[in-house]
Amino acid sequence: MPIFEITLITLILLMGASIVWYTLLLGISPMPSSNKAQTAMLHLSTLANTHVESDRDFKKGPIVELGSGWGNLLIAFAKQYPQQNIVGYELSLLPWLTSLLFIKILGLKNITLHRKDFLKADLSQASLILCYLYPGAMLKIENKLKKEPGLLKYLISHNFSLPSHQAINTIQLDDLYRSPVYLYQFQKALQ
Ligand SMILES: C[S@@+](CC[C@H](N)C(=O)[O-])C[C@H]1O[C@@H](n2cnc3c(N)ncnc32)[C@H](O)[C@@H]1O
Incomplete structure (x- = not known):
């Protein structure tokens, strides 16, 4: 087999292994x-933003995505909110590298992408958090936000709810699973 094909197959196998490894981890x-879901999250963010803009005392912190994957949401939010900082946290190597590449190609200067565990990040300055994770992670996020109060006012979660908070708005997607997208408002409740 020619060297080019061997290199290509090895690369594809390594990329696949990397995705499986981080998925298990x-x-x-x-x-x-x-x-x-992306359209619903953008729509819910406009509701949150309207509230924030009417609150004169509120300092508008960055929009933070926990587990930003391939960067689709980061890019959509960066385009919708060009004046706001959009921060992403992603640990999985390939999605992180791919999103970094797209952010550079598109020249989106308002995105900061970290290859870091979001549970170890300082989220106190965030004004809006975005996520699409799993029930265990929602519990960890809720506990983290309780321990580290800050600016945070809103959280939008695709599919998974926060265990002990009531969403102020929910959009049910017109998809196979009728997936919910939740908007939470914290006001001072977590502070
Ligand atoms: C289902 S994907 C969602 C991707 C993106 N948020 C979206 O909605 O299109 C969840 C992502 O969270 C990342 N992730 C899970 N736990 C993480 C952690 N503790 N720190 C950083 N990233 C994490 C995973 O690697 C995965 O890419």
């Missing part, structure tokens, strides 16, 4: 939110 694959 983190408990979730880098499956991106669907277009419908």
